Amino acid sequence: MILEVAVLPVITGKNAEFEAAFRQASSIISSMKGYISHELQTCIEDSNKYLLFVQWETLDDHTVGFRGSAEYQEWRKLLHHFYDPFPVVEHYSLTQSYGAK
Template sequence: MIVEVVDFKIAPEQHEAFGPVLKNAVQTVLSQAAGYAGHSVLACIETPGRYVLTVHWETLEDHTVGFRQSPAFTAWRALIGPFFAQPPHVEHFMVVDSRAPN
């Protein structure tokens, strides 16, 4: 299992509109990708316009090849890209320890 962490910076005047668009893009595009295993969308309290998306992938290649090189990625970026104040920062992590909230 790999966790992709995406840090989005959205223009402050668009941050309220971005949340529903991101949620829709995850549900209609991202969650349909091969290897997708779950996600979280976080909106920062202290910094309006900052969102963090975590996506669980079965393998790194499910994201970097399967999704990023597919037509679905073009659709994904068409939905969320217009909101970016700057390109998102993306990194991949291996889970060392985890506990779901009760």
Template sequence: MILELADIRIHPGQQEQFDAAIQRGLAEVISQAKGFSGFKVNKGIESPERYILMIFWETLENHTVDFRESPAFLQWRSIVGPFFAAPPTVEHFSLLTKSS
């Protein structure tokens, strides 16, 4: 299992519209991708224009190749991209340990 962590900053005052857009993009595009295993989205409290998107993939290549090199990636970016104040910072992580 691979965790994709995206640190997203949007333009001020667009939180309500972005909330709807990211949920739509996750439901209509990301959730249909090969190797998709789930997601979480957290909204900033102190920084209301900041979002942390966590997407779980079966393999790294499911994100970096299967999704990022597919037409679905362009569809995803057309839904959420207009809200970005800057390109998201994206990193991948493997699980070390977790609680029960």
């Protein structure tokens, strides 16, 4: 499993529109091969900044399968115009895991 992490800087005043579009876009990403789960978090200190976490079975499921798909073009139409600047997207693999007490 890999974790996609994206910092999403949303244009000031567009939060409600972005969140509505993201709810719609969630059905797109969740239908893709290799998708496991995703979550969107809002920054407490800067409400225009979000973190997107997506778990994929493999890196190729995201970078080749999703990004190379027609569904990704719809994702782009729904979301990319909200970002300034464009998000940084990185991928991580688990090194160690610790349980909560």
